[in-house]
Amino acid sequence: MAKTSMQKKDVVGDGKHSSAASTDFRSPVGCTGITRGEQEFLAWCKEERVRFPSSHLAALANTGRALVASRAIKMGEVVVEVPDDAVLMADNCSIRDVLDEEGLCKPADDEILEVQGLVIAVMYEKWRGEQSRWAPYLALLPDDMTHMPLYWKRREFLELRGTAAYDKMMGRLQHPADAPTQVPLLWSEVVAPFIAEHPELELPGGQQGYELYRWATCAVASYSFILGDDKYQAMVPVWDLLNHITGAVNVRLHHCARRHVLQMLATRDIRAGEELVNNYGELSNAELLRGYGFVERSNRNNHVQVPLALLMRVVRQELQQEQAAAGAGEAAGPGPGSAASATAPAAEVRRAVAARLRLGRRLGLLPLHDVFKVYAGRPAPAALTALLHLLLAGEEQAEEVRRAARRAAGAAHSGKQRRGGKVDKQAKAAAAIAAVAAALKQEDSSAGGGVSGSAAAVARLQRVYERVVSYMLGRYGNSLEEDERLMGLYDSLPPRQRAALLARKPEKEALVWLREEIKRKGGLQRSLALGGAEAARAVGKSVAGAGGNAAGKAAVGSEDVGGEGRGKKAAGRKASDDAKGGVKPQEAQFSFGFSL
Ligand SMILES: C[S@@+](CC[C@H](N)C(=O)[O-])C[C@H]1O[C@@H](n2cnc3c(N)ncnc32)[C@H](O)[C@@H]1O
Incomplete structure (x- = not known):
């Protein structure tokens, strides 16, 4: 597995500065240079026509990488644009035919398998290293996911007993989009057999394979989006650079079908230097911890x-x-x-x-x-x-x-x-x-x-x-x-x-x-x-779910798409009329198959 340095810098530049090879690049709001990985990512964004012209990458003390406004942004302005075919899905990755054959693409018999399809796609593309079309993007995802409870020691994990996080991770409650759920079971029943049956892919098995799988599961849990009514689970570069702060969302997600692009639009005027903030859902601390590995000191969405x-x-x-x-x-x-x-x-x-x-x-x-x-x-x-x-x-x-x-x-x-x-x-x-x-x-x-x-x-x-x-x-x-x-x-x-x-x-x-x-x-x-x-x-959804996320995460004004090509069609299908930030449709993740 290609390792990438994840040293965080204070602030790095956006795509338009990507040609600046020097490491002492100064962004519009000051601060330091950019890593090689970040430079490569910015160059990749340029190649893939992924644009965020009014903001730049930043690394913040408590929340990791973020997007910060480089200049004043007007309400309604497009702040990020990602072509449909730049997203990474089971349906457009380089082993999509194999995944499809194995019933791991849409529509699978079971939605859990669709999520596993994306996890395997991420594993595979990561494993290919430089050969992957998404290499610079995947290299920018943190190698270290140990903030996620999936990496906690048993003693630490037991501190969560009784919470929604614990129950879901123990598999007592389950929704397909609850990616970090029943990971050992899914590894042994779905992913390890898949790897064994496809030696031509040269994916590692054993402990090495499991570690790669666990990392990819965390990446999908905390970085992927669910696009459109058809709920395509996808990794959307740059959209996933935005952090979540309860009550502070200032963007919404949108799909422009005519131009085949996913867009993030400002929901209010944003000052230069202000962080662009997404809303991963109306999530309690237990849910934030399970899915994203962080909690908020004060969170009005806390509930039981x-x-x-x-x-x-x-x-x-x-x-x-x-x-x-x-x-x-x-x-x-x-x-x-x-x-x-x-x-x-x-x-x-x-x-x-x-x-x-x-x-x-x-x-x-x-x-x-x-x-x-x-x-x-x-x-x-x-x-x-x-x-x-x-x-x-x-x-x-x-x-x-x-x-x-x-x-x-x-x-x-x-x-x-x-x-x-x-x-x-x-x-x-x-x-x-x-x-x-x-x-x-x-x-x-x-x-x-x-x-x-x-x-x-x-x-x-x-x-x-x-x-x-x-x-x-x-x-x-x-x-x-x-x-x-x-x-x-x-x-x-x-x-x-x-x-x-x-x-x-x-x-x-x-x-x-x-x-x-x-x-x-x-x-x-x-x-x-x-x-x-x-x-x-x-009756759900309409009030607080991803589909009608009142806090603005759900996109509005999506247009229908006539898809062209598989990946494009999948990403485009009414994508982001309920596109979500973070991994899960916010209401849909609260399945509770609980027994006493
Ligand atoms: C979609 S990514 C956002 C980009 C991320 N900050 C990075 O460095 O790549 C989601 C991850 O960002 C971090 N994050 C997002 N919002 C946060 C917050 N309010 N507090 C702490 N960490 C946060 C968590 O590690 C989470 O798993």
Whole structure:
């Protein structure tokens, strides 16, 4: 594997200065010379018509390489332009036919395989060294990816127990775009056999091969983009030089189909010397750490992910305990209109809850990848509260919710709101949430309502929430109090411990917040009052996903492309109408195939 020096310099010039061979080149904002690797990359950009005329490469203390404005940039100006065929994908790399034959190009049987296709493409092109068309580009990617948790020692990795980062990397939750997931398994089941079956490629096997694979996986995880509706995973040179700072994005991604170029446009005026900043998604620290190997000291996107599988388990437990209590002649009984009758065996509870879940799904109450996000300081997600109510509900209550949702969907049909079926789903979810809110409205248990049906339902929801929170808090390796103590020692902690601390502590805070919020007077109603917005979120994408990334990462105004040639077509196909910065479609990565 060709090694490239990754010494970082303070600032290096942009493509137009690439002919300056001297190492004491001074950029418009001062600073030092450029490395040979950087010079070669800039020359390569020129050859490939990759342009960033108003900015230059910089190396910043905490974030590594970056693009910095060389002059004032106007809102809407194109700041980076990358021809479609300069991107690197499984579909246009030099072994694309082999990858295609092996089912590792689009459309593969499994999206995971498509991501593996790009990882192998990156491995191969890197391995070819100078012979690769992308050599100067690949040489500029950091050789050292040890900031990624994939390189952490077991002891360090265990510090992440309980977090979304840990679960995803352990393969408990999985989305194809979660590149650093199940790496040893994918190596032994997909990549090592591929290498063994294609000796003509001369890729290394064994430990050397695995190290190359691990590096390429990290490169794909933290540098690749997903282009267009067809979700082509691609390495996009220069686009991937932009860092992520929550709340500071100043560019958006776009595809100009007419000219077959991917573009980055300024979303506001940018001053000379200002960093160009992308948005990798609305990501928590745990997610940033897993996918990109860094965390932010203060991150407004911090949240905890509550998996559906856990909710199902807790609901079943609740119902079975209610039954047992009723069977033993205790006072509580199965509650008003319970999902299973007092005499029902566990299997019946399971069936009843599964049926309610199907209804919840039809009503649009399930978020993308079945993971509910809970934020400290915000009400519990409406769709979560509504779904829990539904899962616990008896026949009659469930039917009521279903009828209300149907009426609302019918109204949306006949109204002007309908847009490609999406509003139907949103309207249904909103109506289901409203119906649950109405059912719970009469009383809140904390108001001292006693024994009315709704008070019992509220108490039951609170119990279920409490169990979910307790279970999730118990999964971390230590307590929130311990993390608070560790924050006092923050500066003296090793970097990986700091990162783990900043990943797990906000998750615990969100859980503790949830527990308190649900107990507070009106907490459940506050959750359900957000029905509209939450309903939109419940049906995904349109609110916070890569497809509709409100923070501006998603490109707008893309035009359709008539592709020419394979690579071009792939990159071009509606590319960047939801092109993403960083590797994963932001919502789509939160799959949580969790089991207790
Ligand atoms: C797409 S690359 C951006 C270019 C990168 N800085 C470089 O030196 O090549 C993503 C990587 O940049 C770094 N990065 C991006 N944003 C960061 C931030 N806010 N803080 C720390 N590191 C950051 C992380 O190492 C991440 O894996």
